[in-house]
Amino acid sequence: MKTLTHKETAPAAAHGLDLRALTRCLAPHVDADLAGLQAERISGGQSNPTWRLSSGDRAWVLRAKPGPVAGLLPSAHAIEREFRVLQALRGSPVPVPRARVLCEDESVIGAAFYVMDWVDGRILRDARLPGLPLSERVVYHQEALRVLAVLHRVDWRGAGLQDFGRHSGFFGRLIHRWGQQYRASVVEPVAAMERLAQWLPGHIPSGADGEGNTCLTHGDFRLENLMFHPEHARVVAVLDWELATLGHPLSDLAYHCLAWHLPCGVLRGFGDQDRAALGIPSEREHIESYCAQTGRSVDAVLADWPFYLACNLFRLGAILLGIAARVREGTAANPDALEIARMAVPVAELGWAMAQGQVLTHKA
CATH class of the missing domain: 3.30.200.20 (Phosphorylase Kinase; domain 1)
Incomplete structure (x- = not known):
């Protein structure tokens, strides 16, 4: 790393x-x-x-x-x-x-x-944290989760963000918007994206699109978008708010937890690694910790967890296809953009597998 x-x-x-x-x-x-x-x-x-x-x-x-x-x-x-x-x-x-x-x-x-x-600190690009002592890695993941829970408790109305997004219907809009982005970016249809676009709208969890679930969401909350203190496991800055909106907190949490399912490499996951050997908490432990900090029911979250993951993989697939469009246009900012864009189809296929219950989620 x-x-x-x-x-x-x-x-x-x-x-x-x-x-x-x-x-x-x-x-x-x-x-x-x-x-x-x-x-x-x-x-x-x-x-x-x-x-x-x-x-x-x-x-x-x-x-x-x-x-x-x-x-x-x-x-x-x-x-x-x-x-x-x-x-x-x-x-x-x-x-x-x-x-x-x-x-x-x-x-x-x-x-x-x-x-x-400018904020001085460390950006930890690899969520496996191989550059840190094994005993300290869990603390960094716990700190990231703590900040996410703090974000979701922000009084967005008091912060003047009443008009930063609609107060209900988040998942319906998210699926529609990223479906549009997918179709605007793609050269040829991607079968898994097409299936997810059809499946997701009919499987939004009951009540998930209600105003009562609305909070300020980051939209891209992963370890790589956090600046840590130069020496300690403390987040000193949350970066890259491009996708922030008023939305559902479990969308943010599920996106953050994609690292537990994506392979290591360009998407920087550890789903194909021995998590326990890496000193990283299990996905279930992460979910339980978040629920303890936010007052949510673990069982209720886990019941609909495959939807939240599949929805985020659909969105990530659309984002990756957008990167592919920038590669074709010659405007991609990242020198590794082509390699990253090639993950679009595998990501969409993982999302469809999640939707069909073919991937074990919230593993112990």
Whole structure:
């Protein structure tokens, strides 16, 4: 595993950024001397090109929309939503970087972007955590889960996010939206995606689309999107809020738990590994811990768990096919995008197997 600091950058030129225009835009929003502002491209992102900006001993992160890709939904890569969530969560128990400025004027650097503070820490790309002592790995997974539970308890109305999404009908909309994204991205139909698109709407758990289940969801909550303290098992920043919305907490939890089912490799799971030998808690232990922190019934969650997993695999399949579309268009931000995109069909097939009860879930 690569145990990374946030400084996973490529010290190339500014990749076409107009640093003078960027300085003029940023200067009113930071208390810093921006003379000699520098930019380094950060690797690791799938969709939103990202740079580390620095001047003297101060640093920030710039996230921009990618170039246009034919067929993608207008709401894709919604950096405006990321910026709004970061602002709303500032001062809350959910650790986030401070958002500085949102610039929707594409003439500045060629795309809409926002800037947030740089946070020092570690990004742990491999959820197996091979770079950490065996005895400490469970603590990191527990800390990630704690932060997820804290997020789901946020008073989203009090945070000013009443209009951040609809208050009911989440799964119906999710299935429809990612079905649209799938069809906008695909060259030829994917059989498992077609089957899931037909199966999922009729199997939404009773009451799951009601307003009473609504909370702020991250949408991409996995270990790789968390910044840990440089030395301790403490999350210091939750990153990549592109898919955040008002939704169902178990959708977030199930997406987080996909690591227990996906194979190691480009999707960074450990479903094909000896979990106990890795020092990682079982999926059931993870679910039980989340329920204890949020007051949910373990039995009720497990009863509908295959749906929540299948729904997230359908969504992930659509996301991967979107990455494949960006590869075809030449706008993919990640150098490993082609390899990642090739996982779309296996992911969809795993989702269909989940839906049909062919995969054992919530293993002890």
